Amino acid sequence: MLEIFPAIDLKDGQAVRLHQGDMASAKIYGNAKEFARKFQDMGSKWVHVVDLNGAFCGEPKNLKEIEAIRKSCNLKIQLGGGIRDEKTIKRYVDMGIDRLVLGSVAMKNPSFVKEMAVSYKIAVGIDAxxxxxxxxxxxxxxxxxxxxxxxxxxxxxxxxxxxTDIGRDGCLNGLNIDLTLQIAKVSDHFCIASGGLKDEKDVLELEKEFKRQNIKGGVIIGKAYYEGRVDLESILKRFA
Known part of the structure; x- marks a missing residue:
C-alpha cells in the first residue's frame, strides 16, 4: 500500500512552497500547525516537514514552529532540513520526531549516516x-x-x-516516476517519491508501477494540495 505524506515546508515560521527550490519564489500558505491538524483530521498517518531555512544554512532554524507542529497533532512526523550531526538528531528525537531526513550530509559523510541509522529512524534524502x-x-x-x-x-x-527531482519540484508538471523506480531498485529500500506531483493520476500511476515492480514506498504531496489540484482527503481514504 502506498504511504501518503502531506508536506509542510517552513520558511521564517510559515508554511510555504517553493518553485524548483528557489527561496525567493516562496509562496506563503499560512500557519503550519493548522495544516498539520487538517491533515490529521483528513486521516493522514504522517506529515513531512522541511525546515527550509535550516536546509540552506546547515542548522535548525524553525525549532519553535516544529515543536508547535509536534504538540498540535498525533501524526508521525518525518523531518528534514539542516540536520548535520547527532546532537541535532537527538534534539529532534527528544522532541518526538519520528523519522529524520538526512540529505547533504548523506553525500558528504555517508558513513556517519549509516552509523546514525543503527540507532535512529533515518531517511536519506536524495535531491537530484x-x-x-x-x-x-x-x-x-x-x-x-x-x-x-x-x-x-x-x-x-x-x-x-x-x-526528489528538483527540476519538477513546485512545478506541478508530474512526478519523475522513472527516477524514483531506479533509485528504489538500486537501493532496495522503501522509496518515497517527491517533486512535481500534479494530480491524482500521478499518485495512481506511481502505485501501479510500484505494484508491478514489487516496490514498497510512498509519495509526498505538497503544492498540488495547497493549490487545490488534488483532493487529499479522498487520496488518504483510498490508501488508508
Whole structure:
C-alpha cells in the first residue's frame, strides 16, 4: 500500500512552497500547525516537514514552529532540513520526531549516516538535478549521480529513501516516476517519491508501477494540495 505524506515546508515560521527550490519564489500558505491538524483530521498517518531555512544554512532554524507542529497533532512526523550531526538528531528525537531526513550530509559523510541509522529512524534524502545530487538546500550541485548515492545505502539500516527531482519540484508538471523506480531498485529500500506531483493520476500511476515492480514506498504531496489540484482527503481514504 502506498504511504501518503502531506508536506509542510517552513520558511521564517510559515508554511510555504517553493518553485524548483528557489527561496525567493516562496509562496506563503499560512500557519503550519493548522495544516498539520487538517491533515490529521483528513486521516493522514504522517506529515513531512522541511525546515527550509535550516536546509540552506546547515542548522535548525524553525525549532519553535516544529515543536508547535509536534504538540498540535498525533501524526508521525518525518523531518528534514539542516540536520548535520547527532546532537541535532537527538534534539529532534527528544522532541518526538519520528523519522529524520538526512540529505547533504548523506553525500558528504555517508558513513556517519549509516552509523546514525543503527540507532535512529533515518531517511536519506536524495535531491537530484538532471540526475546529479544537489546539496545545501539545493543551492549546490555535486558531481555525484543520484543513483550512485542510492547504491551507497543498499544493505544498510536506513528507514527510507526520499527521491526528489528538483527540476519538477513546485512545478506541478508530474512526478519523475522513472527516477524514483531506479533509485528504489538500486537501493532496495522503501522509496518515497517527491517533486512535481500534479494530480491524482500521478499518485495512481506511481502505485501501479510500484505494484508491478514489487516496490514498497510512498509519495509526498505538497503544492498540488495547497493549490487545490488534488483532493487529499479522498487520496488518504483510498490508501488508508
Amino acid at each position: 538535478k538532471k540526475g546529479m545530487v544537489a546539496t545545501e538546500g539545493w543551492a549546490q550541485t555535486s558531481e555525484m549521480q543520484a543513483l550512485d548515492l542510492a547504491r551507497e545505502f543498499k544493505s544498510t539500516s536506513i528507514d527510507a529513501l526520499i527521491c
